[in-house]
Amino acid sequence: MGNSHVDSNSSLDVSEIFYSLQGEGSRAGEVSLFVRLQGCSSKHACYQSGVHCDTEFESGSKKHLEDILDIAIKKKVKWITWTGGEPTDQLETSICSKVHEIGVKQSVECSGIKQPPPNVDWVVLSPKIAEHVILKKWELRNGYHCDELRWVRHEGQSIPNTQIKAKEYYISPHSDGLELNEKNINHCIKLCMENPTWKLSLQQHKTWKIR
Numbered sequence: 001m002g003n004s005h006v007d008s009n010s011s012l013d014v015s016e017i018f019y020s021l022q023g024e025g026s027r028a029g030e031v032s033l034f035v036r037l038q039g040c041s042s043k044h045a046c047y048q049s050g051v052h053c054d055t056e057f058e059s060g061s062k063k064h065l066e067d068i069l070d071i072a073i074k075k076k077v078k079w080i081t082w083t084g085g086e087p088t089d090q091l092e093t094s095i096c097s098k099v100h101e102i103g104v105k106q107s108v109e110c111s112g113i114k115q116p117p118p119n120v121d122w123v124v125l126s127p128k129i130a131e132h133v134i135l136k137k138w139e140l141r142n143g144y145h146c147d148e149l150r151w152v153r154h155e156g157q158s159i160p161n162t163q164i165k166a167k168e169y170y171i172s173p174h175s176d177g178l179e180l181n182e183k184n185i186n187h188c189i190k191l192c193m194e195n196p197t198w199k200l201s202l203q204q205h206k207t208w209k210i211r
Helices: 043-049 065-075 093-101 131-137 182-194 204-208
Strands: 011-021 031-037 061-064 079-083 105-110 122-125 146-153 166-173 198-200
Touching (some): 011 204, 031 065, 061 065, 065 093, 166 182, 182 198
Parallel strands (some): 031 079, 079 105, 105 122, 166 198
Antiparallel strands (some): 011 031, 011 061
16 A cells, blocks of 8 residues: 655655644644645545535645654654645555654544555544445454544534444534534534434634644
């Protein structure tokens, strides 16, 4: 699942790199270097379903992997979070190996269109395509498809009837851009109360007023 010849001089299409706190899911509040990769092979599915994307696709630039690793070393981070867009369009096994060489763990936040490399430390799946397609493409690893499954929900939508095997299951209220939607939050709270396998995941970085 990747090119073994990728080295630290390899380039990635990057929308932005920023140092912040994880705002969602099981790692909320933890410091991470976020690398938002540009481009997305599932963007049309998102547009059709009305899902807002965190990434614009015009102002990115090429970044050497070596430069990204240098930032991680200088910031003394324990985690790099690959996000997007769709990070699995570019992320390869050998890239993840280079990150591990500097003693940094990594998580990936993906749509399900491709399964991340097997040496990613934490996989967050927020499905943007049909679940049956994901189940056909994704293999079980140590009994799970992913570490963290996050389903976005609007007011009126039911709890997901999922067959995806995850270590942790989260419901995330759909937000209005940078603003949290109170009706969606209250609906998701109700869903979690009625279905305690699921946990609530808010985009807390929006309330903290950070990126």
